[in-house]
Structure formats: C-alpha cells, structure tokens
Amino acid sequence: MGTHHSADCPRPTPYDARRDAVREVLGVTDESAADTPGVTYGRSWIRHGVAGRELTWAAGDDGPDTAGWLLRPDHGGETTARPAVLLMHAHDGVKFYGKEKVADGPGGAPPGIPGLRTRGYEGRSVATGLVHAGFVVLVHDVFPWGSRRVPWPELPDRATAAGYAAFPPGPDTPGIRRRRYDAAAREHEHGLAKTAALTGTSLAGTVVAEDLRALNVLLTTDGVDPNRVAAAGFSGGGARVAHLLACSTRLRAGVITAMMSTFADVADGRADDTTWLMVTPGLPAVCDWPEIAACHAPRPLLVQFALDDSHFSRQGMRDSEAVLRRAYDGFGALTTQWFAGGHRFSAEMQVEAAEWLARTV
Numbered sequence: 001m002g003t004h005h006s007a008d009c010p011r012p013t014p015y016d017a018r019r020d021a022v023r024e025v026l027g028v029t030d031e032s033a034a035d036t037p038g039v040t041y042g043r044s045w046i047r048h049g050v051a052g053r054e055l056t057w058a059a060g061d062d063g064p065d066t067a068g069w070l071l072r073p074d075h076g077g078e079t080t081a082r083p084a085v086l087l088m089h090a091h092d093g094v095k096f097y098g099k100e101k102v103a104d105g106p107g108g109a110p111p112g113i114p115g116l117r118t119r120g121y122e123g124r125s126v127a128t129g130l131v132h133a134g135f136v137v138l139v140h141d142v143f144p145w146g147s148r149r150v151p152w153p154e155l156p157d158r159a160t161a162a163g164y165a166a167f168p169p170g171p172d173t174p175g176i177r178r179r180r181y182d183a184a185a186r187e188h189e190h191g192l193a194k195t196a197a198l199t200g201t202s203l204a205g206t207v208v209a210e211d212l213r214a215l216n217v218l219l220t221t222d223g224v225d226p227n228r229v230a231a232a233g234f235s236g237g238g239a240r241v242a243h244l245l246a247c248s249t250r251l252r253a254g255v256i257t258a259m260m261s262t263f264a265d266v267a268d269g270r271a272d273d274t275t276w277l278m279v280t281p282g283l284p285a286v287c288d289w290p291e292i293a294a295c296h297a298p299r300p301l302l303v304q305f306a307l308d309d310s311h312f313s314r315q316g317m318r319d320s321e322a323v324l325r326r327a328y329d330g331f332g333a334l335t336t337q338w339f340a341g342g343h344r345f346s347a348e349m350q351v352e353a354a355e356w357l358a359r360t361v
Contacts, residue, residue: 013286015327019295021286022246027205028212031248035060036216045106049074050131052106055140057217059148059210066210067147068140069103070221071131083228083252083361084136086218086244087127088211089145090345091236091275092116095185096178098146099139102237103127112178122347126234133354135361138218142210142240144185144192155184162187193276202280208243215248228252230361232353234345235259235311239277242289245296253300253360255353256293257345258311260303262323263289265316273311290320294327300360301328302335304349308342 013021023029042054051074059066072082089098099105100113104125109117117123127137141147152160163184167176193203211231219226230253233241238259245254263284266274278289293301303324305317321336328334335356339349 018287018291019246022243022283022292022295025202025205025280025282025286026208026243026247027201028208028247031212031250035213036220037066037213039217043106046074047104047108048128050104050128051076052104054106055138055217056147057213059143060213061143063143064147066140066142066214067099068138068214068217069099069105069127071103071127071137071139072223073131073134078223081223081225082134082136083230083357084138084218084221084224085130085357085361086211086215086229086231086251087130087137087139088231088233088237088240088244089139089141090120090234090238091277092120093186094182095145095149095189096181098141098148100146102234103137103139111175120234120344121350122344124347124350126345126350129350129354130232130357133358135354135357136218136221136224138214138221140210140214140217142207142214144189148210149181149185150188150192152181152184155188156191159184159188159191189276193279197281203276204239204243204278204280204283207240207277208247211240211244212248215244215250219250226250228361230254230357232357233257233259235343236275236277239275242293243277245301246292251296251299253302253357254293254296255302255304255357257304257349257353258306258309258343260290260293260305260320260324261312261316262319265313265319268313268316270311270313288320288323290323291327294324297328298331298333300333300335302337302353302356302360304337304339304353306343306349307338307340310343 037057053070055068056065163180166183167180231241232255234257238256
C-alpha cells in the first residue's frame, strides 16, 4: 500500500513503567497538575426525561473557553449521588460541532446533526441513552472541535482553499458554510499536528490535557459519586478514552468503541483514514495501541469492535484483542464485544455499553 514500517516498532515498555512512559510522551507528567477550572453555569432545560445545564470553563490556553453540557435524570430534589460518565465526542470528519454529535442541548439537535447521527449512531443521542440508564453525563468540546474550533478567519490559506475547492463561492447557505468549514478543518488538522510536534507536544497531548480538566469538573460536580466515574467514546472519542485511561487513575471504568487495533495495522495502508488523535510521534516507540488502554488494568474495560470496520483490518483488531487479553490475564475485568457492520456506534452497541456500565460502575 505504499507504506513501510519497522518490525521493531512498537517497542514494548515493561508494564510497571508503561503508564509513566505514555504520560511523558503525551506531556502529562502529573495528573494532579491538571487544574479544576472555575465553572460558569448557563441555561437549564428538561427534555425527554433529561435535565440539562450549560457549563463553560477556561480551557487553559489563550483560545476560547470550553463549552459543555451536564445531563442527569430528571428527578427533581434527588439527593443521592449517582455514577457518572465523561462522554467523549468523536472525530466524525466534522469539527464545526463537538458535543452536539452525541448529546442534545437546550435547542435540541442543530442542523446537520440528525444526518450525522443517522450515518454513525442509528439516529440516537448517545448521552440520552446513558442518562436513561441512570448516569450523570458530562460531554464537552475539545480543541479543535465545536466551541474550541479554530475560527474561519484564523485558518491558513491552504485550509481555506481546500474548503472553497469542496464548496466553491456562490449562493451560500448556513449548511454550505458549515460544510465548507469542515472541509477546510480536515486539511488544517495536518498543520495542527505538525505545529504541535514542532513545539514539543501533540494534538493528542493537547486533547488529553483538556479531557483531564473536564474530568476534574465532573469529579467535583454535586450529585456525582467520584468513586463511580467512567469514560466512554466512539471512534476518535475512543482514542481520547484510551489516552485518558493511561493518564488518570481516577476512572472506575472505560468504554472504547470502534477504535481498537494495532499500530502495525494502521501503518499498513490505513493511516490516511486515521485521526491524528491515534497517531502521536514517539508513542509507538513506547508500546502498541492496545497497551495504552491496558494501562487501566486491573480496572474494568469494555472494548467494542465492528466486524467490517473500514478503519482497521479484522486481523489487526483480533491482534489487539489478544494483546488486551494478555494484559488483563488473571484480572477478569476485560470485556470485548463484536458486532456486525461497519465503523459506527449502532443502537445495539450503545445499549450494550450502557448495560455494561450499569453493571460495572
């Protein structure tokens, strides 16, 4: 496929040193160094049994604030602390939106989201299903998605040219402008990853730092049991979960959906379809991709595979499952599930994930 990789990479790092090595590559030397930001509360709403609240907090850089939604079962006056899920939005090839892909805010699903959910989520709001299963859910944007996206005027010429090539100037509509932005942002992601590498970090390192801040917000939220918090994500959101499991010891459980294979599998002609969140310079020299998630052992982990996932080969996924099983041998805390179909978070997968979390967290 025109791709060459070394048989000596990834290089295994001893288990007892792996978490620290992964953290060092991602730039997270001490998870306690992640601030718990001050939170500003916005609008509240109730819809379909879900009580929601807008949150914003400083992202820790000179960019826009992080916007998030805190969602919980609509049980007014409840005093019992509930288990919670930090829900990671995916890549989806869409950066105009972030949290909106997996959760409904005060205005419901915005334009473009129903179609995206039909393609990737069988039309469902993942967060709503988790709330109905009894969880408090926090979903937030991370750089460069949603509220944390790069404004159009700040995109470089190469990126805007890609946007205009995909959607030429003409009678514009909000939908055309949104899709033009996403075409430009897809091109810009490569530049962001290069800039991060040249400044000693990575796109994944930037994102996991923001996810650690969001985790701190969730852990200190009233009505949340801090000992019963999990992280869950599909596709690029699953990559975020893997990194967070390696960088934090405060999660009870993790769910990774349709984002598990080996670095060798990705390198064998599949890198073009893989988000930079999974491709971090220096990380394959530490360990293989499933070993990053396995830093979470012996705590519970659910990994969901799609049999016809276009992002990975079946052999690569089977190989990653074998690596996970070796890492979890003797703990009894690993669950793997296989589903028919392609790269998506199907209704069946969502139900199985929610039921597993309800039993585990």
